[in-house]
Amino acid sequence: MSMANGNEKDRLKRQRLKNWALLAALMIFVVVVYFVSIIRMGGG
Amino acid sequence: MSDLSFRLDDDGAAFAGRSAGAARWGSAQIDGQVGAQVSDFVALLKPRVMSLVVFSGFAGLYAAPGELHPFLAAVAVLCIAVNAGAAGAINMWYERDIDAIMERTKGRPLPRGKMAPQEALAFGVVLSLFSVMLMGVAVNWVAAGLLASANAFYVFVYTIWLKRRTPQNIVIGGAAGAFPPMIGWAAVTGGVDLHSFVLFTLIFIWTPPHFWALALYRDIDYAKAKVPMLPVVAGRAATKRQILAYSLVLAPLGVVPALLGTAGVVYGVVAAVMGLCFVLLALAVLRSDGDRPARQLFGYSILYLFVLFTLLIVDRAPGFLASTQGLFGLAG
Numbered sequence: 001m002s003m004a005n006g007n008e009k010d011r012l013k014r015q016r017l018k019n020w021a022l023l024a025a026l027m028i029f030v031v032v033v034y035f036v037s038i039i040r041m042g043g044g
Numbered sequence: 045m046s047d048l049s050f051r052l053d054d055d056g057a058a059f060a061g062r063s064a065g066a067a068r069w070g071s072a073q074i075d076g077q078v079g080a081q082v083s084d085f086v087a088l089l090k091p092r093v094m095s096l097v098v099f100s101g102f103a104g105l106y107a108a109p110g111e112l113h114p115f116l117a118a119v120a121v122l123c124i125a126v127n128a129g130a131a132g133a134i135n136m137w138y139e140r141d142i143d144a145i146m147e148r149t150k151g152r153p154l155p156r157g158k159m160a161p162q163e164a165l166a167f168g169v170v171l172s173l174f175s176v177m178l179m180g181v182a183v184n185w186v187a188a189g190l191l192a193s194a195n196a197f198y199v200f201v202y203t204i205w206l207k208r209r210t211p212q213n214i215v216i217g218g219a220a221g222a223f224p225p226m227i228g229w230a231a232v233t234g235g236v237d238l239h240s241f242v243l244f245t246l247i248f249i250w251t252p253p254h255f256w257a258l259a260l261y262r263d264i265d266y267a268k269a270k271v272p273m274l275p276v277v278a279g280r281a282a283t284k285r286q287i288l289a290y291s292l293v294l295a296p297l298g299v300v301p302a303l304l305g306t307a308g309v310v311y312g313v314v315a316a317v318m319g320l321c322f323v324l325l326a327l328a329v330l331r332s333d334g335d336r337p338a339r340q341l342f343g344y345s346i347l348y349l350f351v352l353f354t355l356l357i358v359d360r361a362p363g364f365l366a367s368t369q370g371l372f373g374l375a376g
Contacts, residue, residue: 014079021082029174032119036182039113 080159087153088136088164089129096349097128097224103353104225104243107306108232112183119182120231124224127175127191131198131220133168137161138203142269148262179231187231194223208270211277218251219244225353239306243356246301247349249294253287253326254345260284260329260338284330287341291326295319298352311355318348 101124105117112120136143136154144155153159172195180188202217222244229240256274259266260283263275275283298319302312325344328337 011079014081017082018080018085021085029178032122032178032182035115036119036178039115040182 080153080163084153084158085167088133088167089126090132090136091129093132094125094128096346097221098125099350100243100247100353101125101224101228103356104228104240105231106228106357107225107243108229108240110232112232116183117231120179120187120228123175123179123183123188123191124227126171127179127195128224130168130171130175131195133164133171134199135203137164137168138199139207140164142208142271145269146262146265148265183231184234186234186236187227190223190227190230190236194220194227197223209272211272211274213272214255214274215252218248218255221251222247239301239304242297242300242304242306246294246297246352249290249297250345250349253290253294253322254342254349256283256287257329257338257342257345261335261342284326288323288326288330291323295323298348301356307356308359311352311359314355315352318351322348 098121102121105112105120136152139149140152140154140161143149143152149155154161154164172192176188176192176195179191198217198220202213202220206213206217225243225247226236226240229243230236233240259273259275260280263273263280266273267276274286278286295316296319298315299312301307302309302315307315322341322344325337325341329341332338
């Protein structure tokens with residue numbers, strides 16, 4: 001039972017980390033697209 | 045699930061005794077117990093392979109004549125890196141059965157049951173699409189088209205079609221790895237020309253001796269996985285002759301960028317000397333019965349490409365920095 005709880009905790013922890021990584025990747029993507037838009041509109 | 049082969053030990057690693065079939069189809073059940081870590085997704089991107097791809101892509105971009113905003117140049121390199129990693133992830137998805145058999149690859153996330161196969165596939169496909177679209181929108185659609193071609197070539201031509209069918213897999217499939225400098229070049233110039241084609245050909249001809257040197261001392265691995273690498277199918281002697289033949293083509297080809305003006309004199313001299321050493325090492329491989337010369341040639345081949353592309357940047361450097369600052373005045 002406690003092993004099952006341990007597995008569940010571990011799974012949740014990994015899921016949280018993956019969520020943060022995904023959020024970070026999306027944020028980077030948004031920032032990149034923003035700057036690309038600024039540069040392209042400026043004729044760069 | 046009665047099949048033990050689908051279960052995990054405490055570290056999340058699959059029991060070693062599971063079959064290739066279990067590796068191919070059973071990972072979804074394995075994954076259900078713990079789930080993948082972020083590092084497993086990073087491993088899917090084959091970071092070591094990516095480093096050479098990024099480097100050669102950057103060299104092509106830097107050596108190309110013309111101007112590109114530094115931020116867009118960074119985005120182009122990022123797209124090349126992510127796309128190469130994505131192709132690697134799809135490759136790992138497709139090859140998870142043979143990866144589980146081979147010593148070199150059995151520690152990868154899918155054979156270890158760290159994630160469901162469909163997760164790896166989705167990860168690879170999404171990153172492929174994102175990188176191509178971003179390259180198109182941010183840089184230009186010629187570079188994006190080449191990026192998509194490299195990805196498709198690696199996945200469909202090399203991984204799915206050739207790798208398990210012919211000992212020439214690495215010869216034709218090697219074209220996928222030769223794309224990055226051409227993509228970098230196209231990111232700046234918006235097209236393909238003789239200069240970038242020579243850089244493409246350089247990596248294309250370099251790939252067979254590089255991989256066959258590895259295959260010479262990993263032939264048991266490939267034979268176990270039933271991958272028809274040249275040493276497995278044609279024998280070691282024939283492979284060594286092929287390595288020498290390709291080295292004899294590669295050595296003079298390495299000097300061509302200097303003759304075309306893509307690179308300078310220092311590059312030309314170093315390429316000639318290193319090309320000669322390449323041929324001498326290939327001769328040593330041909331004459332030896334042991335694995336040592338093959339290991340040396342494999343390591344040297346990586347050094348060869350790194351040095352040549354480093355010199356392409358350092359020695360010639362007519363790219364966006366030089367053309368804007370007039371440091372060399374050699375662009376064209």
